[in-house]
Amino acid sequence: MRGFAESGGEIEEKAGGRRIILLIGVALVALLLAAGFGFYQFGHRAEAPIGVVKSHAIHGTDLDIGEGILGVIKDRGIEVLGEGLKPSWGAEEIAGNVWIVSYVFEVGRRSRWVSWKVYYDTGRVVPLDGLARELWEGR
Numbered sequence: 001m002r003g004f005a006e007s008g009g010e011i012e013e014k015a016g017g018r019r020i021i022l023l024i025g026v027a028l029v030a031l032l033l034a035a036g037f038g039f040y041q042f043g044h045r046a047e048a049p050i051g052v053v054k055s056h057a058i059h060g061t062d063l064d065i066g067e068g069i070l071g072v073i074k075d076r077g078i079e080v081l082g083e084g085l086k087p088s089w090g091a092e093e094i095a096g097n098v099w100i101v102s103y104v105f106e107v108g109r110r111s112r113w114v115s116w117k118v119y120y121d122t123g124r125v126v127p128l129d130g131l132a133r134e135l136w137e138g139r
Helices: 002-054 065-075 130-137
Strands: 088-095 098-107 110-119 124-127
Touching: 002 065, 002 088, 002 098, 002 110, 065 098, 065 130, 110 130, 124 130
Parallel strands: none
Antiparallel strands: 088 098, 098 110, 110 124
């Protein structure tokens, strides 16, 4: 009977190990789904306030900010590097539907950015620096 008891314990041990592996697998899949959905949801939500800024016409031109921002920066004599950090748009929600939208670029070895505060519910946009104000208001 001793041999039977040992093999029964072995079977239980193998089943327990399989259960643990299965639970770890299920937990990893759930975590990946939640993270993927979260990143998609944030990216999807951030597109709207970024679009508000990018679609605004640059005063005195036929370009919108999204099309013309890099040209305006370069016209000021700022040499934007194309290697390393690529110029890009980003947004951070700081309160319910209040976003900081930024265009980030690299000059030398330093990151620089142009930023606006977007109150998405009301459509109000507040430039947060001189270049943002120039692009938004023309002054």
